[in-house]
Amino acid sequence: MKLRDFLRKKLTDKELKLVPRAFDIVGDVAIIEIPPELKKRKRMIAEALKVMHPRIKTVCNKTGERSGDFRLPDLELLLGKDTKTEHTEYGCRFRVDVKEAYFSGREAVERQRIAKQVKPGEKVLVMFSGVCPLPITIAIFQPKVDKVYGVDLNPKAHEYAQENIRINRVPLKVNAYCGDVREVCPKLGVKFDRVLMPLPKGAHEFLDVALQVVKKNGIIHFYYWDREDHLYTNALKIIRKEAKKAGKKVKILSKRKVLPYGPRVWKICIDAKIG
Ligand SMILES: C[S@@+](CC[C@H](N)C(=O)[O-])C[C@H]1O[C@@H](n2cnc3c(N)ncnc32)[C@H](O)[C@@H]1O
Structure with missing residues (x-):
């Protein structure tokens, strides 16, 4: 009803x-x-x-x-x-206080889509990882992943991320860091096979960092939001411009609507291979 x-x-x-x-x-x-x-x-x-x-x-x-x-x-x-609760999704458990940290159950399907693409042995970076739903989903559904790194600025989200890593029993696969991705990611000293950027209103400001830490032939999943009448135009322009600045080639693998954001406005994701 x-x-x-x-x-x-x-x-x-x-x-x-x-x-x-x-x-x-x-x-x-x-x-x-x-x-x-x-x-x-x-x-x-x-x-x-x-x-x-x-x-x-x-x-x-x-x-x-x-x-x-x-x-x-x-x-x-x-x-x-x-407002503190535990959300279960595809067998993963995520604890969060909805007043203190970002979490959306609506993104469950997108998390599965990403996790299915990850191959054994990959090193994955999840920028803006929140309470770590994406790193944990990847570690659980691709247990042969080498390691997943999550970075988030919100100390409360980081606390929940650590708790979620523990209760999902993936401490050997997921490392969570608290801080600004601009400072933390280059210091990790790792080159990544895959970099996720799930911050639709702002990820573009950190593309230079993602391009710096992604391996040759690695993949960036870039999230953005835009109006239906020019859904991908701006996001594609931004990726190509930043790749050019970094002296790297870019091949667009796929582009898709993720979720509606408002009337005729969508959250989108572009998967791009960086040469
Ligand atoms: C849209 S939420 C996504 C969280 C998580 N990926 C999820 O799906 O639940 C964006 C997150 O980015 C974090 N954030 C914003 N700016 C950041 C920065 N410069 N460095 C690291 N994290 C940042 C926020 O604290 C927030 O948790």
């Missing part, structure tokens, strides 16, 4: 139309974006969510877009106490 159907007898037709069609679930925390017009109905909507999905313990209202370096949303607690 949909949330709107559930609330049909409790709200007016006008109010019903404003009830969000979608919401996110991270572990036992639900995150919904209730429009200001339904301010007085917030608690009722939160309770309805909890009744519909009995495993939900906490409901948060997203009152602002993700912002800042850590890409954190503004969340208002509507029901429950705890």
Whole structure:
């Protein structure tokens, strides 16, 4: 049953139309974006969510877009106490406090797509690794990977990353570092077969670093966001321009929409081989 159907007898037709069609679930925390017009109905909507999905313990209202370096949303607690939770995805366990670190269960399919491409023996760098869902997914689904390195600026995300590496039993395969990728990555002294850049609003500022640490014939997975009418144009231009600056050749292997970002705006990924 949909949330709107559930609330049909409790709200007016006008109010019903404003009830969000979608919401996110991270572990036992639900995150919904209730429009200001339904301010007085917030608690009722939160309770309805909890009744519909009995495993939900906490409901948060997203009152602002993700912002800042850590890409954190503004969340208002509507029901429950705890925003710390454990999310399970394809058998991997990710602990996170949704107020303190970025995590999105919507990216599960993309994590699988990447993990399936990783070959035995590869050294992989995940820039902007958050609580380490990508490094851990790669290590679990390609256990013959040489090593996966994750780097994130947010100390809280780093704490959860270390906990997640431990509970998923991949400490020999995943190394997490806390810091700015611009400073940390060159200091690792490693050349990578594959570099992931999952920061759609900002990864382009760090392409020079990725190009510096990727091996010859290595792959960069570059994330960006743009409007539907020119989805890949800017991202392709940026990659080609940065590769040229670095004196490297680039071959585009694939480009794809990852997730919708807003009306006619998409998060995209370009997979590029660096010669
Ligand atoms: C969109 S989130 C992605 C997190 C993670 N890859 C995931 O999928 O859950 C971007 C992350 O980049 C981190 N970040 C932003 N700027 C950074 C920088 N200069 N160096 C390292 N991490 C950075 C933020 O702290 C945040 O956790």
